[in-house]
Amino acid sequence: MTEYNSGDRVEIAATGDLGGALGTVDRDHGGENVFVFIDGEPNRYPHDAKPIPRDLLTLIEADEDEEEGDAQLSDLIAADGVTLTSELIATGTNNEGWQHHEYRVTLAYDGRTYTQTVQYGIAVTEAPELVETVHMLVSQSMTAYAADDYAEWASDFSSDPAEWMPEKTYTDNVKMAEDLRTLLGAERFERYAMADCDA
Incomplete structure (x- = not known):
């Protein structure tokens, strides 16, 4: 294989x-x-x-940037003792016709918790997995958190302002990054964002 x-x-x-x-x-x-x-x-x-x-x-x-010795996200998460619980809360179709499952996921670390909703295409039947979920939330929020402002973040996805995602999406992602930094600590959040996702 x-x-x-x-x-x-x-x-x-x-x-x-x-x-x-x-x-x-x-x-x-x-x-x-x-x-x-x-x-x-x-x-x-x-x-x-x-x-x-x-x-x-x-x-x-093959990805030429894969370097031996790079931190693996699964190893970091296992060493830190981060855990995940999830619950399927809805199945539906958005305005663009995308069919999806919606889950409520809760990450727990060092006595603290963070809850968020995530969506997966209808073809994905497995429940959210820990490493994949952490990677998705951290990487998604980090793109907004690292940007200087909404325009810088939105222009990374499209050079045409008419096609930019809503500013609320940007602010929601910044808030998610801040919440994850509170859960994990700023240094750990940054380390997870830089690690190789091996889920």
Whole structure:
């Protein structure tokens, strides 16, 4: 079985709607599907990655930035004793026709907790997993927290202001980063943001 690293470039076999498309691996859980960001599609957050059957993928370029000795997020989380509980609270379709499951997830660390809702495409049937969830929340919020202001953050996704995401999305993500820094501590939050996601 071929295993993929985050950042690997892949081609999808010429079958189905995405046949022949190119993409970048977001994560590989070792299961039937590999989660891939498809070229040309909006890939803003980890949940935008699509589950693609492993046997339809061909590696075309390995991630050259993968360095031996880089911190693995799973190792950091295990050493710190962070835990996750989750509850499926809804299944629905948004205004753009995207079908999804919505979960309430709670992270716990050192006697503190943080609760957030997350969404996964309808094809993802597994409950949220600890390392993947931490990666998603930290990386998503870090992009906003690290930006100087809304315009800098929004322009990273589109150079056309008419296509910018709502400012509330930016402020919500900044608030999430602040809450996660309170939960984990500022140094640990930064370390998680820089670690390799090996979920």
